[in-house]
Every structure is written in structure tokens, then in C-alpha cells.
Amino acid sequence: MRRISALLACAVTAAALLTGCGQTAKQAAEQTSAQETYKFTDQAGNAVEVKAPVERMVVLQHHSLDIICQLGGQDKIVGVESTWQRDLGDYIADIWPAIKEMKTPGTLSQPNIEEIAALKPDIVIVASQSDQASAAKLREMGIPVAVISLRGEGKQAEAQNPRLSNADKAYTDGLHNAIEILGHLTGRDAKAKELWAFAEESRAIVEKAVGDIPDAERVTAIPVSSKHMVYGNDKYVGCMLLRAGAVNPAAKDIQGNGEYNVESLAKWNPDVIISQDRYPEVYKELTTDPAYAQLRAVQNGNVINAPYWAKPWGNPDADSVALGELWLAHMFYPSKVSADVVLERAKAFYETFYGVPFTGTVDAGIKAK
Structure with a gap:
């Protein structure tokens, strides 16, 4: 009797092991079959x-x-x-x-x-x-x-x-396509669609608020990057500025990336200069070096150090469109796009996509022209 019980126990154990192996193999097969060319x-x-x-x-x-x-x-x-x-x-x-x-x-x-x-x-x-x-x-x-x-x-x-x-269509289509490709490669197609939809919603807010500002009334803004480098024509940040109700005067003189100096900035003499917080030395030089003191943007306190989540860069990121264009519209026209709206969108973006709380801040807009 004991022998029969032992045999039965072994059989049950073996069956359990086989079942376990079968489940593992099935799971592996499902994972493999989930992959497609x-x-x-x-x-x-x-x-x-x-x-x-x-x-x-x-x-x-x-x-x-x-x-x-x-x-x-x-x-x-x-x-x-x-x-x-x-x-x-x-x-x-x-x-x-x-x-x-x-x-x-x-x-x-x-x-x-x-x-x-x-x-x-x-x-x-x-x-x-x-x-x-x-x-x-x-x-x-x-x-x-x-x-x-x-x-x-x-x-x-x-x-x-x-x-x-x-340029605007090229960067819009290019970013959308990149999100789709990366979403499919990582198996996150649905999240990719959600991400793009969020970006389009933000663009709609910006368009409604500042889309009809006449050219003659637009803020002039120069976007700079690393030391003595400026963005000119056919860079994404130029599209950002146009959507946010501004214009880049450097675009007439520079194709793509170019260099700036005191003389060229004085020639353009924009209402606003936009630096990036990933290059803190640039903001420091523009705001403390006496050589730049005669510039309108410096005199009026309108040198903006763009935060990491706005990304006014040469090429777009998803948060450039979802948050950066909105942030710029607020900075240029705070009476048309409030800081509260920007903060609300930033919190939603970080929680929905990065999965972490948004810890940044939204500064007040520029001083009037």
C-alpha cells in the first residue's frame, strides 16, 4: 500500500512538474508568437x-x-x-x-x-x-x-x-513618425497614440490663444544653445516660436545652426533671448557679461533660461510640442496663456507618461515690449 502511495505521489509530482514546464513553454511560445516582423x-x-x-x-x-x-x-x-x-x-x-x-x-x-x-x-x-x-x-x-x-x-x-x-510640417510629421516607430519597437503602440494625442491637444490650446497674432505685433526672440551658438532657419525651435506667437530674426541670416557674437545679437536686438538650462554657462554670460548689457532683452530682464521640460531645441521631443510650445506662449503672452494652464498640463504629462510627479515650476511671463 505504501509502495502504491509512493508511486502515486511520484506520479502527481511528475505531473505537476510537467504541467509547470508546459506552462513555461506555452508562455515562451506566446511571447515568441507575439513578436512579428x-x-x-x-x-x-x-x-x-x-x-x-x-x-x-x-x-x-x-x-x-x-x-x-x-x-x-x-x-x-x-x-x-x-x-x-x-x-x-x-x-x-x-x-x-x-x-x-x-x-x-x-x-x-x-x-x-x-x-x-x-x-x-x-x-x-x-x-x-x-x-x-x-x-x-x-x-x-x-x-x-x-x-x-x-x-x-x-x-x-x-x-x-x-x-x-x-519646416513646421517636416518636424510635426517627423516627430509623429518617430513616436510611432519607437512605440511599435517597444510594444507600446497604444501609449504612443496617447502621447501624440496629448501633444496635439496642447497645440490646440496654443493655436486658440495666440494663433492669430499679426506678424507686426509678434515678440522677436533669439534661441541660443551651447556657447555662442544660435538656431537659425529650418530648425524646430523656429517653428516653436512661430506657433507660440513669436519670430526669430536670426532666421534671415543663418541656415540651421550658426554662431553668434555681441555684434550679431546687437544687430538682431530681440525682445527676448532664450537659453537652455542644460547650458547654464550661456545664461550666466548673457546676463552678467557687460558686453551684452546694451541688448534690449538684457536691459528688460527678458533673457529666459528655458527649463528642461520645455526643450526649445533644434529638433523636437514629444514634450517640446506637448509642453514647450505652450510654455513659450505663456512666457510671451501671459495674459493669453496662464501659468496655471501650463502647470496643469505639465503635471498631467509627467504623471501620464513618465510616471513620476512634476517637480518643475512655471515662471511669470516676460516683461511687456
Whole structure:
């Protein structure tokens, strides 16, 4: 009897083990079957084919890194660009602390082929200025590479100085397309749609508030980036300014990125100068160096240090459209777009997409012209 009981116990145990193995195999099969071949054209015109959702990504493009975090797909990332902190700002480590321990197999312009291969990624995301020969080598090794430029109109002769037939449409379409691609790669298509819908809602608020301001009555604003660098024509921030009711006088003289000095700023003499908090030394120089003291924006206290969540940059991020355009409209025309509206949208964006509370502040608007 004991022998029969023992045999029955063994049989039950074996059955349980087999069932467990069967469930694991089934789950694995379901995960495998959930992956499908995804064919798309990247933003430099390259054909890309990969099984999606992917499991391992190397992301050497900071806007894409940020958007993936907004979609909640950062668990897929196994490597990032080495200058992520400078290119995005400290905030990204608060949102995704694990980034501080990530491998850094390359920069915006130069992937490290050996280090990338060691990470065994399913795909590598690179910037438009990334070395093309390295990308070709990775593809030869069987590692898919996708270029994300955040703009439409295809590959440009100069990655950082594009010439666009319709800049606003190019950046709008390019950002939307990038969000869709990254959403599908990470298996977060629904979140990608939600993210774009949020951005469009913010744009509608801005358009209603300041969209009909005549050109002659618009604020003039110069957007600067790193030391002595200014954004000119066909950069996204110019589209931002136009949507927010301003105009960039540097766009007449500079195509893409260019340099500024005291003389050129004096020539443009804008109502507002916009710096970025990721380059604090620029704001300090503009507001404390006596050489700039004669500028209208300096005299009126209208040098604005744009916060990390507004991103008035050369290429758009999702929060540039969802929050930055709204923030600029408030800064230029506080009577038309209140600080409370901006703060409400910022809190909703951070909770919905980053999954963390918004800890920033919304300053009062500029002083009147």
C-alpha cells in the first residue's frame, strides 16, 4: 500500500512538474508568437526589418531615449549614448535611475561597433549625424540600425543644417513618425497614440490663444544653445516660436545652426533671448557679461533660461510640442496663456507618461515690449 502511495505521489509530482514546464513553454511560445516582423523605413530612407516588440535596444540618440522613457519602454534599453547627461539634462536620471548604470557604447556621432555587438541588441537607434560607415558595418553583422532624425523630408545633405520646404510640417510629421516607430519597437503602440494625442491637444490650446497674432505685433526672440551658438532657419525651435506667437530674426541670416557674437545679437536686438538650462554657462554670460548689457532683452530682464521640460531645441521631443510650445506662449503672452494652464498640463504629462510627479515650476511671463 505504501509502495502504491509512493508511486502515486511520484506520479502527481511528475505531473505537476510537467504541467509547470508546459506552462513555461506555452508562455515562451506566446511571447515568441507575439513578436512579428516589423518592416519600416527610417528617417534617413533606410529599409529596416526587425522582430517587434524588441527585447534589447541600444539607443544612441537622446530624443529617442527620452521618448522611449515617456512610453514606459526603458526596460528594453541595454545601452545609451555616452553624453546623455549633457544632451538631455539631469532630470532623465530622476525619471530613470538605471540610466546611470547603463553601458555607453558610443556617442551621437560615433557608435562603438565592438561594444554594441557585445550587448547583442535587436536594434540600434542612431542620430542623423551618426557615422554611416559604422552603421553599415553593424548591418553587415546582422544588427539592424534605424536613424531617427525627428523630421520628415528624408535624409539631408547636412544633418544639423537641413533645408526644408516646409519646416513646421517636416518636424510635426517627423516627430509623429518617430513616436510611432519607437512605440511599435517597444510594444507600446497604444501609449504612443496617447502621447501624440496629448501633444496635439496642447497645440490646440496654443493655436486658440495666440494663433492669430499679426506678424507686426509678434515678440522677436533669439534661441541660443551651447556657447555662442544660435538656431537659425529650418530648425524646430523656429517653428516653436512661430506657433507660440513669436519670430526669430536670426532666421534671415543663418541656415540651421550658426554662431553668434555681441555684434550679431546687437544687430538682431530681440525682445527676448532664450537659453537652455542644460547650458547654464550661456545664461550666466548673457546676463552678467557687460558686453551684452546694451541688448534690449538684457536691459528688460527678458533673457529666459528655458527649463528642461520645455526643450526649445533644434529638433523636437514629444514634450517640446506637448509642453514647450505652450510654455513659450505663456512666457510671451501671459495674459493669453496662464501659468496655471501650463502647470496643469505639465503635471498631467509627467504623471501620464513618465510616471513620476512634476517637480518643475512655471515662471511669470516676460516683461511687456
